[in-house]
Amino acid sequence: MNLRQFTAKLCEKCGTYMIQHPTIHGYIKCHSCGYMKMENPIITLENYITSNSLHPELLNDPGYTKEIQDNANRLLDKVNAFLHELNISQAKVNSGWRSPTINTSIPNAAKGSNHLKALAVDLGDANGELRKIVLSKLDIAKKYGIYFEDMRWTPTWLHCQIVVPGSGKRIYIPSTAPAIKSDAWSGTYDSKFN
Ligand SMILES: [Zn+2]
Ligand SMILES: [Zn+2]
Numbered sequence: 001m002n003l004r005q006f007t008a009k010l011c012e013k014c015g016t017y018m019i020q021h022p023t024i025h026g027y028i029k030c031h032s033c034g035y036m037k038m039e040n041p042i043i044t045l046e047n048y049i050t051s052n053s054l055h056p057e058l059l060n061d062p063g064y065t066k067e068i069q070d071n072a073n074r075l076l077d078k079v080n081a082f083l084h085e086l087n088i089s090q091a092k093v094n095s096g097w098r099s100p101t102i103n104t105s106i107p108n109a110a111k112g113s114n115h116l117k118a119l120a121v122d123l124g125d126a127n128g129e130l131r132k133i134v135l136s137k138l139d140i141a142k143k144y145g146i147y148f149e150d151m152r153w154t155p156t157w158l159h160c161q162i163v164v165p166g167s168g169k170r171i172y173i174p175s176t177a178p179a180i181k182s183d184a185w186s187g188t189y190d191s192k193f194n
Helices: 045-049 056-060 066-085 100-105 129-135 138-144
Strands: 018-020 027-030 036-038 093-095 120-124 147-149 157-161
Touching (some): 036 066, 045 056, 045 066, 066 138, 066 157, 129 138, 129 157
Antiparallel strands (some): 018 027, 027 036, 093 120
16 A cells, blocks of 8 residues: 555545546545545635634534535535635634534624534635735636625625525625724625626
C-alpha cells in the first residue's frame, strides 16, 4: 500500500476512494461515481460544524444528523469552490452550524435561521475586504447559487447561504431592524445577478 492510498479520502456519496483529479488542479475525484471536491477545502466540515472550534461539543450533539451533515457538505462544496475561484485561500468561520440552543443564545439571530439547517455560514470580514471582492464577483456567486445578507447589516462578517431568499435577491435585507453600518456599501447592484 503506498502513502497516497493510505491517506486517501473516501467519497461522501458512495464510499469509494477518491483519486487526484486528472486535469483540475487541487481537486480529487471519485472514480466510481465521479463526485469531485477540493483536496484541501478552505473550510472543513469540522470547522463548519464547530464554528472554528468554538463549539467542539456540537460534533457529538444529537441534532448533528445525517441530514445536517449532507446539507453542510452541499453548502461547503459551493462556498469552497466560490472562494477558490475568487483566489481566496483562507476564510474563518465566525458562525457555522447552530443547534437550536446556540441559535437562541445569539442576539438578533433569526428564529428560522438557515444556520439551523447547515445551509448558511458566516465568514469573518473584519475590514470589509471579503465584501469588496464578493461585490465585484456576483456573477460567480450566481454560478454557485450563493446568496448574501445585505452587508450593511453584517459589516464585519459575510453571511453566505444556498437557500434562495423570499425576495429572490442575490443580496437581501435580513431584518426589519436598522442597518448596523449604513455606508458599508452602496446598497445597489445589477439585478441580472438575482
Ligand atoms: Zn463516489
Ligand atoms: Zn449568518
